[in-house]
Protein backbone atom coordinates (compact mmCIF):
# COMPACT_ATOMS: atom_id res chain seq x y z
CA UNK A 1 0.00 0.00 0.00
CA UNK A 2 2.84 2.38 1.01
CA UNK A 3 4.77 1.50 -2.17
CA UNK A 4 1.71 2.19 -4.35
CA UNK A 5 1.12 5.58 -2.70
CA UNK A 6 4.69 6.67 -3.16
CA UNK A 7 4.56 5.50 -6.80
CA UNK A 8 1.48 7.68 -7.34
CA UNK A 9 3.20 10.57 -5.60
CA UNK A 10 6.30 10.20 -7.79
CA UNK A 11 4.02 10.03 -10.83
CA UNK A 12 2.34 13.30 -9.82
CA UNK A 13 5.71 14.98 -9.22
CA UNK A 14 6.92 13.80 -12.64
CA UNK A 15 3.76 15.07 -14.33
CA UNK A 16 4.10 18.42 -12.59
CA UNK A 17 7.72 18.64 -13.70
CA UNK A 18 6.79 17.76 -17.28
CA UNK A 19 3.98 20.31 -17.19
CA UNK A 20 6.38 22.96 -15.87
CA UNK A 21 8.89 22.11 -18.60
CA UNK A 22 6.43 21.96 -21.47
CA UNK A 23 4.04 24.72 -20.46
CA UNK A 24 6.19 27.48 -21.91
CA UNK A 25 5.96 25.72 -25.27
CA UNK A 26 2.33 26.68 -25.50
CA UNK A 27 2.07 29.81 -23.42
CA UNK A 28 2.09 33.22 -25.08
CA UNK A 29 3.04 36.48 -23.44
CA UNK A 30 -0.37 38.09 -23.04
CA UNK A 31 -3.76 37.39 -24.61
CA UNK A 32 -3.19 38.95 -27.94
CA UNK A 33 0.52 38.79 -28.60
CA UNK A 34 1.71 38.97 -32.24
CA UNK A 35 1.84 35.64 -34.10
CA UNK A 36 4.96 33.52 -33.87
CA UNK A 37 6.34 30.23 -32.60
CA UNK A 38 4.30 28.61 -29.82
CA UNK A 39 5.61 29.97 -26.55
CA UNK A 40 9.06 29.48 -25.23
CA UNK A 41 11.24 26.72 -26.60
CA UNK A 42 13.07 25.33 -23.52
CA UNK A 43 16.42 26.78 -22.46
CA UNK A 44 16.91 29.54 -25.04
CA UNK A 45 13.42 30.14 -26.32
CA UNK A 46 13.04 31.81 -29.70
CA UNK A 47 16.71 32.75 -29.69
CA UNK A 48 17.56 29.05 -30.05
CA UNK A 49 15.00 28.73 -32.82
CA UNK A 50 16.50 31.68 -34.69
CA UNK A 51 19.95 30.10 -34.33
CA UNK A 52 18.60 26.86 -35.77
CA UNK A 53 16.99 28.64 -38.73
CA UNK A 54 19.99 30.78 -39.64
CA UNK A 55 22.89 30.54 -37.21
CA UNK A 56 24.95 33.26 -38.88
CA UNK A 57 22.27 35.83 -39.74
CA UNK A 58 19.61 36.17 -37.04
CA UNK A 59 17.82 39.02 -38.81
CA UNK A 60 17.31 36.74 -41.83
CA UNK A 61 16.05 33.98 -39.53
CA UNK A 62 13.49 36.42 -38.07
CA UNK A 63 12.36 37.42 -41.57
CA UNK A 64 11.99 33.76 -42.57
CA UNK A 65 10.00 33.05 -39.38
CA UNK A 66 7.81 36.10 -40.09
CA UNK A 67 7.17 34.81 -43.62
CA UNK A 68 6.25 31.41 -42.20
CA UNK A 69 3.66 32.99 -39.88
CA UNK A 70 2.66 35.45 -42.62
CA UNK A 71 3.29 38.42 -40.40
CA UNK A 72 5.45 41.55 -40.42
CA UNK A 73 5.03 41.81 -36.63
CA UNK A 74 6.52 38.62 -35.27
CA UNK A 75 6.09 37.62 -31.62
CA UNK A 76 8.45 35.23 -29.84
CA UNK A 77 10.29 34.66 -26.56
CA UNK A 78 14.00 35.29 -26.41
CA UNK A 79 14.66 33.15 -23.35
CA UNK A 80 12.66 35.08 -20.71
CA UNK A 81 12.00 38.18 -22.78
CA UNK A 82 8.76 38.49 -24.73
CA UNK A 83 10.00 39.89 -28.02
CA UNK A 84 8.55 41.48 -31.12
CA UNK A 85 10.37 41.84 -34.43
CA UNK A 86 8.94 44.54 -36.71
CA UNK A 87 9.63 43.93 -40.39
CA UNK A 88 7.39 46.56 -41.95
CA UNK A 89 8.44 50.12 -42.76
CA UNK A 90 5.21 51.87 -41.68
CA UNK A 91 5.02 49.93 -38.41
CA UNK A 92 8.74 50.53 -37.80
CA UNK A 93 8.24 54.28 -38.18
CA UNK A 94 5.29 54.16 -35.79
CA UNK A 95 7.23 52.22 -33.14
CA UNK A 96 10.30 54.45 -33.38
CA UNK A 97 8.17 57.56 -32.94
CA UNK A 98 6.13 56.38 -29.92
CA UNK A 99 7.66 57.15 -26.54
CA UNK A 100 6.42 53.94 -24.90
CA UNK A 101 8.96 52.12 -27.11
CA UNK A 102 11.96 54.25 -26.09
CA UNK A 103 13.35 51.91 -23.44
CA UNK A 104 16.39 49.65 -23.73
CA UNK A 105 16.59 46.10 -22.38
CA UNK A 106 19.15 45.17 -19.75
CA UNK A 107 21.34 42.85 -21.84
CA UNK A 108 24.52 41.28 -20.49
CA UNK A 109 26.35 42.17 -23.73
CA UNK A 110 25.72 45.82 -22.85
CA UNK A 111 27.01 45.34 -19.30
CA UNK A 112 30.17 43.66 -20.60
CA UNK A 113 31.22 46.98 -22.08
CA UNK A 114 31.66 48.61 -18.70
CA UNK A 115 34.57 47.88 -16.35
CA UNK A 116 32.16 47.42 -13.42
CA UNK A 117 29.44 45.68 -15.48
CA UNK A 118 27.11 48.65 -14.98
CA UNK A 119 24.75 50.05 -17.57
CA UNK A 120 26.32 53.37 -18.49
CA UNK A 121 26.47 55.71 -21.47
CA UNK A 122 23.75 56.30 -24.08
CA UNK A 123 23.25 53.24 -26.25
CA UNK A 124 21.97 50.81 -23.63
CA UNK A 125 20.44 53.03 -20.98
CA UNK A 126 17.03 54.64 -20.63
CA UNK A 127 15.11 56.86 -18.22
CA UNK A 128 16.35 60.15 -16.74
CA UNK A 129 20.05 59.26 -16.90
CA UNK A 130 19.86 58.46 -20.64
CA UNK A 131 17.91 61.65 -21.32
CA UNK A 132 20.29 63.80 -19.33
CA UNK A 133 23.49 62.32 -20.78
CA UNK A 134 22.26 62.25 -24.37
CA UNK A 135 21.05 65.82 -24.10
CA UNK A 136 24.22 67.14 -22.46
CA UNK A 137 26.65 65.41 -24.80
CA UNK A 138 24.76 66.41 -27.95
CA UNK A 139 24.13 69.94 -26.76
CA UNK A 140 27.76 70.71 -25.96
CA UNK A 141 29.48 68.68 -28.70
CA UNK A 142 27.40 70.80 -31.06
CA UNK A 143 29.29 73.90 -29.93
CA UNK A 144 32.43 72.29 -31.34
CA UNK A 145 30.92 71.19 -34.66
CA UNK A 146 29.08 67.93 -33.97
CA UNK A 147 25.95 67.52 -36.07
CA UNK A 148 26.14 70.89 -37.83
CA UNK A 149 28.19 72.97 -40.24
CA UNK A 150 31.26 74.41 -38.49
CA UNK A 151 34.00 76.05 -40.53
CA UNK A 152 36.89 75.17 -38.24
CA UNK A 153 35.96 71.51 -38.02
CA UNK A 154 35.43 71.23 -41.77
CA UNK A 155 38.94 72.61 -42.31
CA UNK A 156 40.39 69.96 -39.96
CA UNK A 157 38.46 67.18 -41.70
CA UNK A 158 39.75 68.49 -45.03
CA UNK A 159 43.35 68.19 -43.76
CA UNK A 160 42.59 64.72 -42.45
CA UNK A 161 41.24 63.68 -45.87
CA UNK A 162 44.29 65.12 -47.62
CA UNK A 163 46.39 62.82 -45.41
CA UNK A 164 44.22 59.85 -46.36
CA UNK A 165 44.63 60.69 -50.06
CA UNK A 166 48.39 61.06 -49.52
CA UNK A 167 48.57 57.68 -47.76
CA UNK A 168 46.67 56.00 -50.59
CA UNK A 169 48.65 57.73 -53.36
CA UNK A 170 52.18 57.57 -51.99
CA UNK A 171 51.96 54.71 -49.48
CA UNK A 172 53.00 54.29 -45.86
CA UNK A 173 55.30 56.90 -44.31
CA UNK A 174 55.34 55.47 -40.82
CA UNK A 175 55.96 51.95 -39.57
CA UNK A 176 52.41 51.42 -38.27
CA UNK A 177 50.94 52.40 -41.66
CA UNK A 178 52.68 49.49 -43.39
CA UNK A 179 50.07 47.09 -42.00
CA UNK A 180 47.35 49.29 -43.53
CA UNK A 181 48.78 50.13 -46.97
CA UNK A 182 51.11 47.53 -48.49
CA UNK A 183 54.21 48.31 -50.53
CA UNK A 184 52.31 47.44 -53.75
CA UNK A 185 49.68 50.07 -52.88
CA UNK A 186 46.82 47.86 -51.74
CA UNK A 187 44.94 49.23 -48.72
CA UNK A 188 43.24 47.17 -46.04
CA UNK A 189 39.49 47.86 -45.69
CA UNK A 190 37.80 48.94 -43.47
CA UNK A 191 40.99 49.66 -41.43
CA UNK A 192 42.29 52.31 -43.82
CA UNK A 193 39.42 54.60 -42.73
CA UNK A 194 39.93 54.20 -38.94
CA UNK A 195 42.35 57.05 -38.36
CA UNK A 196 40.52 59.63 -40.44
CA UNK A 197 37.07 58.94 -38.95
CA UNK A 198 38.35 58.66 -35.38
CA UNK A 199 40.33 61.88 -35.69
CA UNK A 200 37.30 63.73 -37.07
CA UNK A 201 35.50 62.89 -33.82
CA UNK A 202 38.48 63.51 -31.51
CA UNK A 203 38.84 66.97 -33.00
CA UNK A 204 35.29 67.80 -31.87
CA UNK A 205 35.75 66.19 -28.48
CA UNK A 206 39.07 67.67 -27.44
CA UNK A 207 39.90 70.32 -30.02
CA UNK A 208 42.86 68.19 -31.16
CA UNK A 209 43.51 65.23 -33.39
CA UNK A 210 46.41 62.80 -33.45
CA UNK A 211 49.10 63.61 -35.99
CA UNK A 212 49.99 61.02 -38.58
CA UNK A 213 53.01 59.67 -36.66
CA UNK A 214 50.77 58.96 -33.67
CA UNK A 215 47.82 57.28 -35.38
CA UNK A 216 49.01 53.71 -34.71
CA UNK A 217 46.83 53.69 -31.59
CA UNK A 218 43.78 54.62 -33.68
CA UNK A 219 44.31 51.67 -36.04
CA UNK A 220 44.71 49.38 -33.00
CA UNK A 221 41.63 50.77 -31.27
CA UNK A 222 39.63 50.46 -34.50
CA UNK A 223 40.67 46.81 -34.77
CA UNK A 224 39.45 46.24 -31.19
CA UNK A 225 36.12 47.89 -31.94
CA UNK A 226 35.75 45.59 -34.96
CA UNK A 227 36.32 42.55 -32.71
CA UNK A 228 33.32 43.63 -30.64
CA UNK A 229 31.21 44.31 -33.75
CA UNK A 230 32.07 40.93 -35.28
CA UNK A 231 31.78 38.77 -32.16
CA UNK A 232 28.57 40.26 -30.82
CA UNK A 233 25.28 39.77 -32.57
CA UNK A 234 22.26 41.94 -33.24
CA UNK A 235 20.18 40.08 -30.62
CA UNK A 236 22.74 40.44 -27.82
CA UNK A 237 24.53 37.06 -28.22
CA UNK A 238 23.81 33.90 -26.27
CA UNK A 239 25.63 35.51 -23.30
CA UNK A 240 22.77 37.97 -22.85
CA UNK A 241 20.32 35.11 -22.37
CA UNK A 242 22.52 32.66 -20.44
CA UNK A 243 25.24 34.83 -18.88
CA UNK A 244 26.63 31.90 -16.85
CA UNK A 245 27.87 30.39 -20.13
CA UNK A 246 30.81 32.79 -19.84
CA UNK A 247 32.35 30.20 -17.51
CA UNK A 248 31.90 27.36 -20.01
CA UNK A 249 34.21 26.72 -22.96
CA UNK A 250 33.90 27.72 -25.86
CA UNK A 251 31.58 30.55 -24.72
CA UNK A 252 34.22 31.63 -22.21
CA UNK A 253 36.58 32.27 -25.11
CA UNK A 254 34.03 34.45 -26.90
CA UNK A 255 33.27 36.24 -23.65
CA UNK A 256 36.94 37.03 -23.04
CA UNK A 257 37.45 38.24 -26.59
CA UNK A 258 34.46 40.62 -26.49
CA UNK A 259 35.22 41.83 -22.97
CA UNK A 260 38.89 42.51 -23.64
CA UNK A 261 38.18 44.28 -26.94
CA UNK A 262 35.62 46.53 -25.18
CA UNK A 263 37.97 47.38 -22.36
CA UNK A 264 40.71 48.21 -24.86
CA UNK A 265 38.44 50.70 -26.64
CA UNK A 266 37.43 52.20 -23.28
CA UNK A 267 41.12 52.33 -22.33
CA UNK A 268 41.91 54.58 -25.27
CA UNK A 269 39.09 56.99 -24.37
CA UNK A 270 40.29 56.95 -20.75
CA UNK A 271 43.75 58.11 -21.83
CA UNK A 272 42.21 61.07 -23.67
CA UNK A 273 40.03 61.94 -20.67
CA UNK A 274 42.95 61.67 -18.22
CA UNK A 275 45.17 63.88 -20.36
CA UNK A 276 42.67 66.74 -20.08
CA UNK A 277 41.63 65.98 -16.51
CA UNK A 278 45.22 66.41 -15.29
CA UNK A 279 45.29 70.01 -16.47
CA UNK A 280 41.64 70.91 -15.89
CA UNK A 281 41.00 74.46 -14.74
CA UNK A 282 37.39 75.27 -13.93
CA UNK A 283 37.81 78.85 -15.07
CA UNK A 284 39.30 78.06 -18.43
CA UNK A 285 37.19 75.88 -20.76
CA UNK A 286 39.28 74.42 -23.57
CA UNK A 287 36.89 71.86 -25.05
CA UNK A 288 33.82 69.66 -24.47
CA UNK A 289 35.70 67.58 -21.89
CA UNK A 290 36.18 70.58 -19.62
CA UNK A 291 32.44 71.29 -19.74
CA UNK A 292 31.76 67.74 -18.58
CA UNK A 293 34.43 67.94 -15.83
CA UNK A 294 32.71 71.09 -14.55
CA UNK A 295 29.46 69.13 -14.15
CA UNK A 296 31.36 66.34 -12.39
CA UNK A 297 32.73 68.77 -9.81
CA UNK A 298 29.16 69.72 -8.89
CA UNK A 299 28.21 66.07 -8.23
CA UNK A 300 28.67 63.93 -5.16
CA UNK A 301 30.13 60.69 -6.52
CA UNK A 302 27.99 58.53 -4.21
CA UNK A 303 24.72 60.23 -5.06
CA UNK A 304 22.86 57.92 -7.46
CA UNK A 305 20.85 60.87 -8.80
CA UNK A 306 23.90 62.58 -10.16
CA UNK A 307 25.06 61.00 -13.36
CA UNK A 308 28.01 63.19 -14.25
CA UNK A 309 30.57 60.69 -13.09
CA UNK A 310 33.74 59.18 -14.46
CA UNK A 311 32.30 55.83 -15.62
CA UNK A 312 29.35 57.62 -17.20
CA UNK A 313 31.70 59.94 -19.10
CA UNK A 314 33.85 57.05 -20.34
CA UNK A 315 30.95 55.01 -21.68
CA UNK A 316 29.11 58.10 -22.95
CA UNK A 317 32.11 59.01 -25.09
CA UNK A 318 32.77 55.42 -26.13
CA UNK A 319 29.19 55.41 -27.44
CA UNK A 320 30.22 58.14 -29.88
CA UNK A 321 33.80 57.18 -30.60
CA UNK A 322 33.03 53.49 -31.11
CA UNK A 323 30.48 53.87 -33.97
CA UNK A 324 32.64 56.59 -35.53
CA UNK A 325 35.70 54.35 -35.71
CA UNK A 326 33.99 51.04 -36.49
CA UNK A 327 30.44 51.73 -37.76
CA UNK A 328 30.79 54.53 -40.28
CA UNK A 329 34.10 53.06 -41.51
CA UNK A 330 32.48 49.67 -42.07
CA UNK A 331 29.69 51.33 -44.02
CA UNK A 332 32.39 52.83 -46.26
CA UNK A 333 34.02 49.42 -46.73
CA UNK A 334 30.64 47.88 -47.64
CA UNK A 335 30.12 50.67 -50.16
CA UNK A 336 33.54 50.18 -51.78
CA UNK A 337 32.73 46.50 -52.35
CA UNK A 338 29.34 47.44 -53.74
CA UNK A 339 31.01 49.89 -56.13
CA UNK A 340 33.31 47.15 -57.46
CA UNK A 341 30.10 45.53 -58.70
CA UNK A 342 28.82 48.85 -60.07
CA UNK A 343 31.59 50.56 -62.06
CA UNK A 344 28.99 52.73 -63.84
CA UNK A 345 28.12 54.39 -60.54
CA UNK A 346 31.83 55.15 -60.01
CA UNK A 347 32.13 56.72 -63.48
CA UNK A 348 28.99 58.78 -62.95
CA UNK A 349 30.20 60.10 -59.58
CA UNK A 350 33.58 60.92 -61.12
CA UNK A 351 31.97 62.84 -64.00
CA UNK A 352 29.82 64.78 -61.57
CA UNK A 353 32.75 65.65 -59.27
CA UNK A 354 34.98 66.60 -62.21
CA UNK A 355 32.31 69.03 -63.46
CA UNK A 356 31.44 70.58 -60.11
CA UNK A 357 34.75 70.53 -58.22
CA UNK A 358 37.55 69.83 -60.70
CA UNK A 359 40.96 68.73 -59.39
CA UNK A 360 42.44 71.71 -57.55
CA UNK A 361 40.82 71.03 -54.17
CA UNK A 362 38.88 68.36 -52.33
CA UNK A 363 35.06 68.39 -52.48
CA UNK A 364 33.44 70.18 -49.53
CA UNK A 365 30.02 70.26 -47.91
CA UNK A 366 29.28 73.42 -49.93
CA UNK A 367 29.50 71.30 -53.09
CA UNK A 368 27.04 68.76 -51.75
CA UNK A 369 23.83 70.13 -53.31
CA UNK A 370 25.52 69.95 -56.73
CA UNK A 371 26.85 66.43 -56.12
CA UNK A 372 23.41 64.84 -56.10
CA UNK A 373 24.43 61.54 -57.67
CA UNK A 374 27.29 61.08 -55.20
CA UNK A 375 24.91 61.75 -52.30
CA UNK A 376 22.31 59.40 -53.80
CA UNK A 377 24.98 56.67 -54.13
CA UNK A 378 25.82 56.96 -50.45
CA UNK A 379 22.15 56.78 -49.50
CA UNK A 380 21.56 53.77 -51.74
CA UNK A 381 24.63 52.09 -50.21
CA UNK A 382 23.16 52.58 -46.73
CA UNK A 383 19.83 51.14 -47.86
CA UNK A 384 21.04 48.07 -49.70
CA UNK A 385 23.82 47.28 -47.22
CA UNK A 386 21.96 48.06 -44.01
CA UNK A 387 24.74 48.39 -41.46
CA UNK A 388 22.64 47.65 -38.35
CA UNK A 389 20.29 44.94 -39.64
CA UNK A 390 18.07 44.70 -36.55
CA UNK A 391 18.61 48.21 -35.20
CA UNK A 392 19.44 48.37 -31.51
CA UNK A 393 16.89 46.57 -29.33
CA UNK A 394 14.18 48.76 -27.77
CA UNK A 395 12.09 47.93 -24.67
CA UNK A 396 8.41 48.66 -24.08
CA UNK A 397 8.16 50.98 -21.06
CA UNK A 398 4.46 50.33 -20.24
CA UNK A 399 1.79 47.83 -21.30
CA UNK A 400 0.74 49.02 -24.74
CA UNK A 401 -0.81 47.93 -28.01
CA UNK A 402 0.51 47.93 -31.54
CA UNK A 403 -1.72 47.48 -34.59
CA UNK A 404 -4.25 45.53 -32.53
CA UNK A 405 -1.70 43.40 -30.66
CA UNK A 406 -1.07 43.74 -26.95
CA UNK A 407 2.50 44.07 -25.76
CA UNK A 408 3.28 43.76 -22.06
CA UNK A 409 5.73 46.12 -20.32
CA UNK A 410 9.37 45.08 -20.87
CA UNK A 411 8.71 43.45 -24.25
CA UNK A 412 11.84 43.66 -26.38
CA UNK A 413 11.28 45.29 -29.76
CA UNK A 414 13.68 44.76 -32.65
CA UNK A 415 13.27 46.82 -35.79
CA UNK A 416 14.21 44.76 -38.83
CA UNK A 417 15.93 47.64 -40.64
CA UNK A 418 17.38 45.26 -43.23
CA UNK A 419 13.93 43.76 -43.85
CA UNK A 420 12.26 47.17 -44.25
CA UNK A 421 15.01 48.29 -46.64
CA UNK A 422 14.18 45.28 -48.77
CA UNK A 423 10.38 45.47 -48.75
CA UNK A 424 9.16 45.12 -52.33
CA UNK A 425 5.97 47.10 -51.59
CA UNK A 426 8.05 50.19 -50.94
CA UNK A 427 11.11 49.80 -53.12
CA UNK A 428 9.91 47.85 -56.16
CA UNK A 429 13.33 46.38 -56.94
CA UNK A 430 15.12 46.41 -53.55
CA UNK A 431 17.72 43.91 -54.75
CA UNK A 432 19.04 46.40 -57.35
CA UNK A 433 21.67 49.00 -56.50
CA UNK A 434 20.09 52.04 -58.10
CA UNK A 435 21.13 55.46 -56.70
CA UNK A 436 18.76 57.06 -59.25
CA UNK A 437 15.84 55.99 -57.06
CA UNK A 438 16.61 59.04 -54.88
CA UNK A 439 16.79 61.55 -57.77
CA UNK A 440 14.00 63.53 -59.43
CA UNK A 441 13.47 64.01 -63.17
CA UNK A 442 16.07 66.83 -63.19
CA UNK A 443 18.72 64.73 -61.50
CA UNK A 444 18.34 66.59 -58.19
CA UNK A 445 18.30 64.77 -54.89
CA UNK A 446 14.71 64.16 -53.77
CA UNK A 447 14.71 63.58 -50.02
CA UNK A 448 11.01 62.65 -50.06
CA UNK A 449 11.98 59.54 -52.04
CA UNK A 450 14.41 58.42 -49.35
CA UNK A 451 12.14 56.59 -46.95
CA UNK A 452 14.97 54.40 -45.64
CA UNK A 453 15.79 54.28 -41.92
CA UNK A 454 19.50 53.43 -41.64
CA UNK A 455 19.82 55.59 -38.51
CA UNK A 456 16.45 54.72 -36.97
CA UNK A 457 14.05 57.57 -36.08
CA UNK A 458 12.34 59.30 -33.18
CA UNK A 459 13.88 60.04 -29.79
CA UNK A 460 16.33 57.15 -30.15
CA UNK A 461 17.50 58.32 -33.56
CA UNK A 462 21.23 57.68 -34.04
CA UNK A 463 22.97 60.51 -32.20
CA UNK A 464 25.70 60.63 -34.83
CA UNK A 465 23.59 60.73 -38.00
CA UNK A 466 24.68 64.13 -39.31
CA UNK A 467 28.32 63.58 -38.34
CA UNK A 468 28.29 60.16 -40.07
CA UNK A 469 26.54 61.40 -43.21
CA UNK A 470 28.96 64.35 -43.53
CA UNK A 471 32.20 62.45 -43.04
CA UNK A 472 31.09 59.58 -45.27
CA UNK A 473 30.03 61.97 -48.01
CA UNK A 474 33.32 63.89 -47.88
CA UNK A 475 35.36 60.68 -47.88
CA UNK A 476 33.43 59.13 -50.77
CA UNK A 477 33.69 62.30 -52.84
CA UNK A 478 37.44 62.65 -52.13
CA UNK A 479 38.07 59.02 -53.10
CA UNK A 480 36.05 59.25 -56.30
CA UNK A 481 37.78 62.50 -57.27
CA UNK A 482 41.23 60.99 -56.88
CA UNK A 483 41.06 57.26 -57.49
CA UNK A 484 39.74 54.32 -59.43
CA UNK A 485 39.04 51.14 -57.47
CA UNK A 486 41.10 48.05 -58.33
CA UNK A 487 41.12 44.56 -56.85
CA UNK A 488 44.11 42.29 -56.30
CA UNK A 489 45.23 40.79 -59.63
CA UNK A 490 43.14 37.72 -60.46
CA UNK A 491 40.69 38.33 -57.59
CA UNK A 492 37.00 37.64 -58.21
CA UNK A 493 34.38 40.26 -57.46
CA UNK A 494 33.51 40.05 -53.74
CA UNK A 495 30.64 37.72 -52.94
CA UNK A 496 28.28 40.13 -51.21
CA UNK A 497 26.13 37.29 -49.87
CA UNK A 498 29.07 36.07 -47.76
CA UNK A 499 29.18 39.03 -45.43
CA UNK A 500 29.04 38.33 -41.73
CA UNK A 501 26.41 39.53 -39.30
CA UNK A 502 27.65 40.57 -35.87
CA UNK A 503 26.23 43.58 -34.09
CA UNK A 504 26.53 45.11 -37.55
CA UNK A 505 27.07 43.67 -41.03
CA UNK A 506 30.78 43.42 -41.79
CA UNK A 507 32.78 42.40 -44.83
CA UNK A 508 35.84 40.27 -44.26
CA UNK A 509 38.94 42.48 -44.14
CA UNK A 510 39.94 42.91 -47.79
CA UNK A 511 42.62 44.66 -49.85
CA UNK A 512 41.72 47.31 -52.38
CA UNK A 513 43.89 49.46 -54.58
CA UNK A 514 42.93 53.09 -54.86
CA UNK A 515 44.64 53.71 -58.18
CA UNK A 516 45.31 57.42 -58.86
CA UNK A 517 43.21 58.71 -61.79
Ligand code: HEM
Nearest residue numbers: 123320323324328331387388392455456460462463464468
Ligand atom coordinates in the same frame (compact mmCIF):
# COMPACT_ATOMS: atom_id res chain seq x y z
C1 HEM B 1 26.81 54.64 -41.07
C2 HEM B 1 26.94 54.97 -39.82
C3 HEM B 1 25.90 54.74 -38.74
C4 HEM B 1 24.72 54.07 -38.78
C5 HEM B 1 24.09 53.34 -39.97
C6 HEM B 1 24.11 54.17 -37.46
C7 HEM B 1 22.91 53.61 -37.09
C8 HEM B 1 22.38 53.66 -35.83
C9 HEM B 1 21.18 53.00 -35.40
C10 HEM B 1 20.29 52.15 -36.30
C11 HEM B 1 20.99 53.27 -34.09
C12 HEM B 1 19.86 52.75 -33.20
C13 HEM B 1 18.62 53.60 -33.31
C14 HEM B 1 17.52 53.03 -32.43
O1 HEM B 1 17.76 52.70 -31.28
O2 HEM B 1 16.40 52.89 -32.92
C15 HEM B 1 22.07 54.12 -33.66
C16 HEM B 1 22.20 54.60 -32.39
C17 HEM B 1 23.24 55.43 -32.00
N1 HEM B 1 24.25 55.90 -32.79
FE1 HEM B 1 24.55 55.50 -34.74
N2 HEM B 1 24.94 54.90 -36.66
C18 HEM B 1 26.05 55.28 -37.41
C19 HEM B 1 27.10 56.05 -36.98
C20 HEM B 1 27.18 56.67 -35.77
C21 HEM B 1 28.22 57.59 -35.38
C22 HEM B 1 29.37 58.02 -36.29
C23 HEM B 1 27.95 57.97 -34.10
C24 HEM B 1 28.70 58.94 -33.21
C25 HEM B 1 29.72 59.65 -33.58
C26 HEM B 1 26.75 57.27 -33.68
C27 HEM B 1 26.19 57.37 -32.42
C28 HEM B 1 25.05 56.69 -32.01
C29 HEM B 1 24.54 56.72 -30.66
C30 HEM B 1 25.16 57.46 -29.47
C31 HEM B 1 23.39 55.92 -30.65
C32 HEM B 1 22.50 55.62 -29.46
C33 HEM B 1 21.34 56.61 -29.45
C34 HEM B 1 20.43 56.36 -28.25
O3 HEM B 1 20.24 55.22 -27.85
O4 HEM B 1 19.88 57.35 -27.74
N3 HEM B 1 26.32 56.50 -34.71
N4 HEM B 1 22.91 54.36 -34.74
